[in-house]
Amino acid sequence: MAAKKTKTAGAAKKKATSASDTDASKRAEGVRRKNSALDDVTLGAIRDSASGVHQQVNKRGKPDMAFPIRSLANVKYAEKKGYFEIGGQKKVRALTVNTVKSFAQTLRMMGLSKTLVETNDFATKRDAYYQSKNWDDARFDEQNESDAVMDDIEAMFSVRGLSREQLRFIPDEHGGAVAGNLVVLDPDRETGEVERIDCTRFGSGAYSIPSTVEHLSFETDAKFILAIETGGVFQRLQSHKFWQTADCILVSLAGVPTRATRRFIRKLSDESKIPVYAFVDCDPYGISNIYRTLKVGSGNAAHLSQFFCVPQARFLGVTPQDIRDYQLPTHPLLDVDIKRARDALKNDPFFKAHKPWQKAMNDLLQMGVRAEQQALAKWGLNYVIDEYLPRKLANVGQFLP
């Protein structure tokens, strides 16, 4: 009887697997098509830009290119949308004797991007720098020159809704670690065959977010995503399989989250329709650098915010109130912390728009102390798993925005 059950179960499982395989392929195919459409948009945008210059030249006029200014001064916090938006200020670079070199380099790099899209390839910033050595006199002497040109191109195309990843330029750094109730569907670049990556099957390790995530799709029935600042806490939660107990997906931010990490979380959250909770240290850096960047983007990458942030994220902890409630061991705020907090309250559009955050920051300043998320270990090494997180998760509505 048991054997029969097993056989049926085995067959059923097989059937289920093949069903989910087809499902996965369909999903991946959907993603591919969507990306392909985006590719067309990208190619079109590149062509339009070059065409504009070409026409100006033929008319014997002075060709120019316009780039949005990338600084906090040219950034709006679009509250409804929930992220930083780049303002309308542009810098216009016209073709003159002094700018002809960077003009040429910009056009050649756009050409490189077009080639990458057409061949479904990608290049890191370093790759692009070395590729330029083929451009004779237009080659870059130093990488920071090529980085600057790449940033400019990215800014220019962001106003058309294209990210750097769509231009096939990827960052050199990789993303954070992921473990939990999630299957990542990753189609092979060459064959198109879909790889199913089960994030529960990494043992004590974890899945590493790749540099570009546009081609990925997901399968999950997790209840939420927990974004964690420190590797230590992630490790503890992962090895005690907290993702199983809480039915969630753990993502390690490892400090200020990289674009890939933010994009991954955003995509995952959007497509699977699950919330994101952040769990970071209670100090001005954790709040105004790490959390804020995760949530709304950054000043000098404001032109990308709409893709690379997670406006729906909420702040689980550690809050200043938590320090009181849980009597956490603290350290005094340093001058640099105080300055950062004051700066955020005064200049950061995000904090200026949220009263609860202002209250929390002022609270912290008044207490004059900071506390790490690992301070919870005072009450027991697994206190965070057994008591703190469950208690917090029971009151999601109280999370800071």
Next chain:
Amino acid sequence: MNRQGSLFAPAAVGEAASERETAAEVVVSASASKAADDVETGSDDRAGRRRAPKARNNATAADMAKKQRDISVSEFFAKNRHLLGFDNPAKALLTTVKEAVDNSLDACEEAGIAPDIRVEIVQLEETRFRVAIEDNGPGIVKQQVPKIFGRLLYGSKFHRLRQSRGQQGIGISAAGMYGLLTTGKPVRIITRTGDKKPANLFELVIDTKTNDPRVTREETVEWHHAHGTRVEIELEGAYRGGKQSVEAYIRQIALANPHARLEYLPPGPDKTNGVVLFDRVTRELPPETAEIKPHPYGVELGVLMQMFRDTEARNLRGCLQNDFSRVSGRLADEICERAHVKATRRPSEITRDEAEKVHRAIIATKIMAPPTDCIAPIGEQLIGRALRQEVKADFYATVTRKPVVYRGNPFLIEAGLAYGGDQSAEETITLYRYANRVPLQYQQGACAATRAVISTDWRSYQMQQPKGALPIGPMLLMIHIASVWVPFTSESKEAIAHYDEIVKEMRLALQECGRQVAIFIRKRRREADEAKKRSYIDKYLPQVAIGLQEILGFDDKERAKVVENLTLLLEKNRGA
């Protein structure tokens, strides 16, 4: 120091030597002068600090009188060599060359001969050299030789207000004395005044106590020159290369004396072999300058009193009229009236108070500026030619200003510069300073010429200049002051004293040259920018076209058209 003695009194060390020197000996009393302390046993302070204080043995005036004695000038200078430029062996070598060459140039010019001068330096031992200078001048009369070479403060130029190189007669005899002190060898002179006369050879030493020459050898010899003088001095020295070397010095002389032909035989054979030649640029001698009488404005009270004592005039009016320049009879009367001193007064009887009144009256009276034909510049053309021969540069500028007056003395400033060429653009400019055609090699920091260069703003002439310093750039700059009396900061005639009128004139000359070189530099920079623009167009425009072609996929013909259009566009505008 006491201001006794004849016409003029010597200045103390460090003061502007505007006072005139005396031809006679100076009486220095031991107790009054610092130098005397050096000569005597040394001050009590110095000894007292090291030993336990002795019981004081207070001397009476009589005791002190026994110790006091005259110190001869020679003795004084023997123990104060630094006043004359013999501080260290390298400098001593250079000063010897300098004094002898100055004399040769002066003598040739006075005799109307285009100077051919040869400098030889032979190294006898590690620190012992024999310096020889030979010229084709008029030669020296037999009787005068001992006096000229063996006696300090003896010379013909001393009493005269006339533009000349050696303002004092100290030079060559001090060199001889230095040689004697360091090697015990006498000065050796060969001189001949004409081909009909024989050449005379002398060897002589100076007796430092009596300031008298002692001839140790005298004979007639065979010599290959028809006329001229050869001086040989053996001395302790050090041979330096570089900026303060003998060769650099001779090069500077050549620049300021384009009519002279200078040959230099360095010590060999491990130093450079062979004679270095600095040929003349012209055979024309500098014009003869007239001697002038002192101008009333430049005369101080003490000097005035001395002039009254020494004058040949029988009355005050006559003295004023004859012994000074620019004083007419009428003007002399005006001065006397203003001073309330009778014009008929006997000059020798004039009291100190009266002299003071006369002095004040002179200052208050309007007297015409002194004549300026007593100074001869090198001339813009000759400076230019000499610079071109000496320095390979891209641009030259010269200026000779008109004569002006400081303290009753006429003077004029000339400046020249050579910019570019092989000179290093990252280093401070080279500055050559001249006084009456004599290069000044030491004490650059203390010199008025340096001050004038530093206080000129070279940044407005397209050059870098750190605050309070000489500018930086590939430039050789020369400044020349020509005057009947050049004021120096010390006896060693190394730096020009700071008189406002002089510094002002120097600055004006520098500014004139500066403006010219600025025009050149700006033009060169513009041309470089044009070239850069050209190269940018050639290098990068094709890349713009290639980039467009890659993206838009048009053909090569279209690409060429793009390059053409862009070239036209960029060449049209000035790259702004």
